Amino acid sequence: MADNDVWILGAAMTKFGRYRDKDVIDLASDASMAALTDGGVTIQDMDVMGAGNLMEASSGIGQRIQKQIGQTGIPVFNVANACATGATAIRCVYMAIKAGEADMGLAVGCEQMGKAGLLGASARSDRNVYEPSGRYGAVMSVEGRLGTTLMPGVFAQAGIEYAGEHNGVGFEQFAKVAEKNHAHSTLNPLAQYQKQFSLDEVMGAEMMAYPNTLLMCCPTGDGAAALVLVSESRLASLSDEQRRRAVKVSASVMTSDPWTDGDQVQPDVNTLTRAAADRAYEQSGVDPQDLDLVELHDCFATAELIHYDNLRLCAPGEAGKFIDERGPWRDGKTPVNVSGGLISKGHPLGATGVANLYEVATHLRGEAGDRQVDGAKVGLTHVIGLGSACAIHVLEKAAA
Amino acid sequence: VKVGMPVRLTTYVAGTDDEGTDAVAFAYEPA
Numbered sequence: 348m349a350d351n352d353v354w355i356l357g358a359a360m361t362k363f364g365r366y367r368d369k370d371v372i373d374l375a376s377d378a379s380m381a382a383l384t385d386g387g388v389t390i391q392d393m394d395v396m397g398a399g400n401l402m403e404a405s406s407g408i409g410q411r412i413q414k415q416i417g418q419t420g421i422p423v424f425n426v427a428n429a430c431a432t433g434a435t436a437i438r439c440v441y442m443a444i445k446a447g448e449a450d451m452g453l454a455v456g457c458e459q460m461g462k463a464g465l466l467g468a469s470a471r472s473d474r475n476v477y478e479p480s481g482r483y484g485a486v487m488s489v490e491g492r493l494g495t496t497l498m499p500g501v502f503a504q505a506g507i508e509y510a511g512e513h514n515g516v517g518f519e520q521f522a523k524v525a526e527k528n529h530a531h532s533t534l535n536p537l538a539q540y541q542k543q544f545s546l547d548e549v550m551g552a553e554m555m556a557y558p559n560t561l562l563m564c565c566p567t568g569d570g571a572a573a574l575v576l577v578s579e580s581r582l583a584s585l586s587d588e589q590r591r592r593a594v595k596v597s598a599s600v601m602t603s604d605p606w607t608d609g610d611q612v613q614p615d616v617n618t619l620t621r622a623a624a625d626r627a628y629e630q631s632g633v634d635p636q637d638l639d640l641v642e643l644h645d646c647f648a649t650a651e652l653i654h655y656d657n658l659r660l661c662a663p664g665e666a667g668k669f670i671d672e673r674g675p676w677r678d679g680k681t682p683v684n685v686s687g688g689l690i691s692k693g694h695p696l697g698a699t700g701v702a703n704l705y706e707v708a709t710h711l712r713g714e715a716g717d718r719q720v721d722g723a724k725v726g727l728t729h730v731i732g733l734g735s736a737c738a739i740h741v742l743e744k745a746a747a
Numbered sequence: 748v749k750v751g752m753p754v755r756l757t758t759y760v761a762g763t764d765d766e767g768t769d770a771v772a773f774a775y776e777p778a
Binding site for chain 1: 749750751761762764765766768770772773774
């Protein structure tokens with residue numbers, strides 16, 4: 348191992364849900380303190396901090412958290428990168444350690460959304476006189492007329508596009524993804540929802556954007572997650588117990604959209620994911636078939652299905668067959684979203700890209716309780732922030 | 748209309764405001 352390999356020393360997350368009696372700083376502080384305790388360290392040991400939050404992105408979220416958990420004068424990187432915000436905070440700490448500027452750092456992602464409703468939707472206006480505005484002098488929104496940037500529409504279209512190009516993919520295959528994730532969440536006490544639904548109930552729920560029904564869409568919510576990252580050399584100086592529970596970050600990759608034809612009109616969630624996956628597998632030396640579990644960005648059921656293919660979890664074009672054969676179930680070939688995923692664990696935007704590493708790390712430590720994937724040694728996390736940013740991490744269990 | 752069918756870019760009147768001004772938008776139509 349190289350001296351500057353990066354490891355997860357501590358990991359924690361709050362239960363996702365709706366917190367009327369706490370604010371986002373409370374949630375972030377709870378997760379941060381829990382991660383520090385989990386790692387057997389304190390804020391005094393941190394050399395750097397990455398703080399991810401979307402809804403209060405310009406509020407100095409990291410410094411506000413420090414006022415609760417300890418102001419030690421370390422550099423803080425406040426980041427916002429759509430749904431990849433949490434992973435971006437991790438990347439800040441990871442890169443600081445890789446660069447040799449830090450030995451240990453805290454990454455936290457947090458969000459308080461409440462019942463935010465449909466993100467990106469604008470209020471209707473009674474006024475009906477056109478006035479050119481914006482970069483192109485538009486007099487009306489093109490939303491829904493030439494593509495869509497609303498999340499349900501983007502991911503519905505991505506799913507339908509995949510279904511149109513491959514046999515054996517339709518409404519039922521997409522619905523099976525949500526059936527699985529709702530079932531998985533019943534074993535996760537930190538999930539926002541822990542309720543099982545039949546395939547008929549999923550398919551019969553209110554249609555939001557075909558083929559995604561209400562039960563195939565992630566909810567809004569509140570929550571936070573935090574990691575303590577440490578360099579290989581610093582880890583070597585810590586206790587046997589800390590080293591035994593440490594989880595290696597074998598790959599940390601972030602991509603944005605390369606130029607593609609269609610992406611000029613409709614967000615392309617595939618190309619940057621495939622690019623990130625290729626780099627992550629190369630960086631880690633891990634083959635997709637070796638993965639014991641995956642936490643991927645199932646903001647909608649259609650998203651999860653197409654990412655089976657993008658992340659090479661199935662043969663090319665066979666994502667439908669993969670879910671039909673129960674490959675991504677907890678007892679399947681490659682368990683996907685055993686946490687319940689965004690669909691049922693929840694999706695507090697800034698927290699998501701940290702919480703998925705918490706989930707995989709917890710399994711690699713053998714500490715996932717009823718939902719534990721037995722014998723898990725290597726796992727992958729994936730997030731997409733629409734617009735777009737994609738982050739993939741490959742994590743490996745410490746050698747015995 | 749079906750997935751994968753050939754289309755071409757065109758324009759159409761997407762709306763008219765209270766003063767009678769048309770908004771012209773881009774769209775696709777079957778090729």
